[in-house]
Amino acid sequence: MAHHPHLSGLFAPQREEVDVRGLEVAGELPTDLHGSYLRNGPNPRFDPIGSYVYPLxxxxxxxxxxxDGGTACYTNRFVRTPQVVAEEEAGRALWSGLTDPYFPPAEEVGPDLANTFRDLPDINVVRHRGRLLALAEAAPAYALGPDLGTLGRESFGGAAPVALTAHPKIDPHTGEMVSFCYSFESPYLTWSVIGADGTVTRGPTPVEGTDRALMIHDMALTQRCIVLVLAPLVFDLGEIFSGGSPLRWQPDLGVxxxxxxxxxxxxxWHTTDAFWMWHTANAFDLPDGSVALDYVEWRYPGGFAESREPNASALRRAVIGDGGVTRTTLHERAIEFPRVDDRLVTGEHRVVATVGSTGTQALPAGDADALFWFDVTAGSETEWRAPGFGVGEPSYLPSSAGGPGYWGAVATDRADLTSWFLVFPAEDPASGPLARVRLPIRVPAGLHGAWLPAG
Incomplete structure (x- = not known):
């Protein structure tokens, strides 16, 4: 496993948990930043047994x-699911990878955990109504305490939806958190709402018109509707037990x-030609009743589909309405993880930030050597190349003084594997970081994060 590309180098698991105050800062950390940047990602507690399918x-x-006012602190913690606790007691991995048909028996883990899948709340982290939630792919969320200690599965006062997506959307105007969940059985797709007060105001509601289990990683939200893109990546769980992939790309089904x-x-419902989408940037309502959706589009889901055609990504806008679906290319780049200022979710935005590849070096999936900012109104782009660094997903960091704000991202030096938190001026990100906060341990290349303003 040491030679697995996603278990070595920038991706190697971090097993140490630390709390460090007074971090070293190169440059000048803005004094109008008050809050926390959180990042979640897959990080095996013990060396895996069987397969390892990054990032699932x-x-x-x-x-x-x-x-806080020019100073920085760092904390990290494992999310201690029952499976992680059992493995810590055993001192080794007990569950295999998702594509292996092996589950630990009761003699190893007890009757409650026997023959169960591992909980994997390793995709994203959000805060809603004071709750800090580590999110999985179509599974229950885990609540974290102020010290990042694991409190357990979040039940939302006993009225929890069956599960949440890894990418719920929080409406900045109403305070509602809207989510969806796909399932392997009917109903294959549901949506739910947690109100601004933290209570479930709409339990799991079936999406009428779905007839099969599809993988859907992200969603978008407007002031009037939820936008779900159902690409033809179909689940076939029977394939696991015959050594195959549980997901099949069936482009003839279209989107x-x-x-x-x-x-x-x-x-x-609206239809269009087949494409794959991991992540949305944002969506908003148009005056004629249609919806504009900005997202990163791929020709097919790499790793889950075979094709002689090279895969390629682009930032695209789909306009969805009575006239059908019109998809327009905004920028063609090797990019992922599109983000906007979270305060603009459900409304019109101008700038989409992403990570991506310059194309100057071969990088494994999930790695990136540049940040890009696309002005979708002006049709322009800004680039910051990260010489010698692997960079992660950017998040917008609003100024507490009401100024133009900043962008932040974790980056790791490929030479010495030190990790840094970089802060860019939103007005001119191409000028490079205003400040580089040296982190006390390496942060593995991972997935999604969020900026949580103080207060």
């Missing part, structure tokens, strides 16, 4: 960088896009 496998580790009115009225 791996235990969760949450990293936090606190910024279906569901516009689900938030008031609970009938779903509007």
């Amino acid at each position: 496998d791996g235990d969760a580790m949450v990293h936090r960088i606190e910024l 279906r896009i569901a516009l689900i009115p938030r008031d609970g009225s009938a779903v509007r």
Whole structure:
């Protein structure tokens, strides 16, 4: 496993948990930043047995960088699911990877955990109504305490939806958190709402018109509707037991896009040619009743589909309405993880930030050597190349003084494997970081994060 590309180098698991205050800062850390940047990602507690499918496998580790008036602190913790606790007691891995048909028996883990899948809340981390949640792919969320210690599965007062997506959306105007979940059985797709007060205001509601289990990683939200892109990546769990992949790419099915009115009225379905989408940037309503969706589009899901055609990504805009679906290329780049200022979610945005590849070196999936900012109104782009660094997903960091704000991202030096938190001026990110906060341990290349303003 030491030679697995996603278990070595920038991706190698971090097993140490630390709390460090007074971090070293190169440059000048803005004094109008007050809050925390959190990042979650797959991080096996012990060396895996069997397969390892990045980024779906791996235990969760949450990293936090606190910024307060020019100072910085760092904390990291494993999300201790029952499976992680059992493995810590055993001192080794007990569960295999997702694509292996092996589950530990009761003699090893007790009757409650026997023959169960590993919980994997290792994709994203959000805060809603004071709750800090580590999120999985179509599974229950785990609640974390102020010290990042694991409190357990989040039940939302006993009224929890069956599960949440890794990418719920929080409406900055209403305070609601809207989510979806796919399932291997009917109903294959549901949506739910947690109100601004933290209570479940809409339990799991079936999305009428779905007839098969599909992988859907992300969603978008407008002021009027939920946007779900149903690409033809189909689950076939029987394949696991014959040594195959549980996911099959079936492009002949095309793509279906569901516009689900938030008031609970009938779903509007639209179709277009097959493509794959991991992540949305944002969506918003247009005056004529249609919806604009900005997202990163791929020709097919790499790792889950075979094709002689080279895969390629682009930032695209889909306009979805009575006239059908029109997809327009905004920028063609090798990019992923599109983000906007979270305060603009459900409304019109101008700048989309992403990580990507310059194409100057061969990088494994999940690695990146540049940050890009795309002005979708002006049609322009800004680039910051990270010489010698692997960079992660950017997040917008608003200024507490009401200024133009900043962008932040974790980056790791490829030479000495030190990790840094970089802060860029939003007005001119191409000028490079205003400040580089040296982190006390390496943060493995991973997935998603969030900026949580103080207070």
